[in-house]
Amino acid sequence: MIAAHTVFCKAKYPLPGGKPGVLRYDPPAMRVLGLETSCDETGVALFDTETGLLGEALHSQVDLHALYGGVVPEIASRDHLRRLLPLIRQVLDETGVDRPDAIAYTAGPGLVGALMVGAGMANGLGAAWGCPVVPVHHMEGHLVAPMLEDDPPAWPFLALLVSGGHTMLVWVEALGRYRVLGSTLDDAVGEAFDKTAKLLALGYPGGPALAALAEGGDDQACALPRPMLNRPGFDFSFSGLKTAVMLKVREAEEAGCIEEARAGIAASFQRAAVDTLIGRTLKAARAQHAERIVVAGGVGANRLLRAELAAAFDGTVHYPRLRFCTDNGAMIAVAGALRLNDAEEPATIRATARWSLEALTAPGVNGQGHG
Numbered sequence: 001m002i003a004a005h006t007v008f009c010k011a012k013y014p015l016p017g018g019k020p021g022v023l024r025y026d027p028p029a030m031r032v033l034g035l036e037t038s039c040d041e042t043g044v045a046l047f048d049t050e051t052g053l054l055g056e057a058l059h060s061q062v063d064l065h066a067l068y069g070g071v072v073p074e075i076a077s078r079d080h081l082r083r084l085l086p087l088i089r090q091v092l093d094e095t096g097v098d099r100p101d102a103i104a105y106t107a108g109p110g111l112v113g114a115l116m117v118g119a120g121m122a123n124g125l126g127a128a129w130g131c132p133v134v135p136v137h138h139m140e141g142h143l144v145a146p147m148l149e150d151d152p153p154a155w156p157f158l159a160l161l162v163s164g165g166h167t168m169l170v171w172v173e174a175l176g177r178y179r180v181l182g183s184t185l186d187d188a189v190g191e192a193f194d195k196t197a198k199l200l201a202l203g204y205p206g207g208p209a210l211a212a213l214a215e216g217g218d219d220q221a222c223a224l225p226r227p228m229l230n231r232p233g234f235d236f237s238f239s240g241l242k243t244a245v246m247l248k249v250r251e252a253e254e255a256g257c258i259e260e261a262r263a264g265i266a267a268s269f270q271r272a273a274v275d276t277l278i279g280r281t282l283k284a285a286r287a288q289h290a291e292r293i294v295v296a297g298g299v300g301a302n303r304l305l306r307a308e309l310a311a312a313f314d315g316t317v318h319y320p321r322l323r324f325c326t327d328n329g330a331m332i333a334v335a336g337a338l339r340l341n342d343a344e345e346p347a348t349i350r351a352t353a354r355w356s357l358e359a360l361t362a363p364g365v366n367g368q369g370h371g
């Protein structure tokens with residue numbers, strides 16, 4: 001598991017086992033509570049730096065937002081507020097732990113109102129329990145999620161981060177040492193899945209439903225573009241693919257055969273999106289001489305992407321388990337455990353809507369480049 005950390009605590013709050021006023025503490029093990037509230041999932045988990053994940057709980061707000069066809073920020077914040085404390089209680093009760101040794105929370109990027117619920121709760125509980133808090137970058141959480149698995153990736157690795165808001169290829173030298181090789185010029189791939197699903201009347205968020213519909217369809221049914229595959233560099237673009245799908249849907253509707261065509265359109269879209277992701281990822285892996293690839297973020301749950309990338313790449317491909325591909329508290333708890341050197345006094349509430357992954361530094365170096 002993750003090695004015990006030497007914590008340099010800037011806080012006046014002593015770490016557990018430490019004496020007041022003692023700033024340096026070498027804990028044998030730290031139990032880190034992770035809180036995720038950046039978007040539409042309320043996630044809570046307890047992670048032990050020696051024994052691993054102790055427990056976790058998740059509440060999805062999908063049903064609340066489905067009515068509106070997308071996330072409504074105000075509704076998201078209110079629901080996080082309602083759910084967070086009961087979920088924390090549940091995880092502590094289930095694991096038989098009175099209080100954690102540190103609290104990690106998602107400090108950004110994300111919806112500010114939603115982030116503030118987690119940030120306020122983490123700092124409030126940190127002050128009450130006298131334990132340090134660790135602000136975590138949401139995408140760093142996704143990056144380290146595969147470390148919860150039995151065969152965690154070693155540094156360095158190439159990461160393909162694919163979620164509803166991001167599509168990025170990142171060269172990860174070590175924790176906090178990131179170089180973004182490419183990202184999307186327009187829509188994120190998860191967004192393209194969601195918009196295509198909407199066109200096919202699959203509701204919100206449509207990624208999983210679209211993937212399910214695609215299983216029964218012919219992926220050669222429609223000719224769709226593989227955007228950017230022949231361009232230099234490692235950037236992505238998904239808006240052309242989205243427009244091409246829109247035209248296919250319109251054609252089928254006008255021909256009166258949309259019902260029969262839906263599965264084929266879904267399968268052809270999924271195939272085009274996956275081919276694009278894999279083509280760019282393999283190219284970046286060759287350029288970096290990567291031996292390991294990590295796929296993280298919600299679209300990392302896509303079975304076609306998982307199977308095809310593993311088959312096409314010579315080295316090892318690491319994924320979090322399906323449940324930890326989408327937003328969850330466990331990835332924030334692990335990232336917090338790795339960043340205990342960035343623990344803060346529970347008085348600084350950080351909620352940063354836009355926060356570049358490349359602004360991060362190694363743990364213990366100059367904070368975390370908060371915007």
Ligand code: KG4
Nearest residue numbers: 163164165190207208298299301302326327
């Ligand atoms: O990482 P995530 O939970 O939230 C963000 O940080 O955005 O990712 C959510 C995205 C949504 O766009 C959702 O449709 C997509 O991940 N997604 C999938 C699948 N499961 C979730 N896309 C394709 N196939 C899936 N199986």
Ligand code: ZN
Nearest residue numbers: 142163326327
């Ligand atoms: Zn996410």
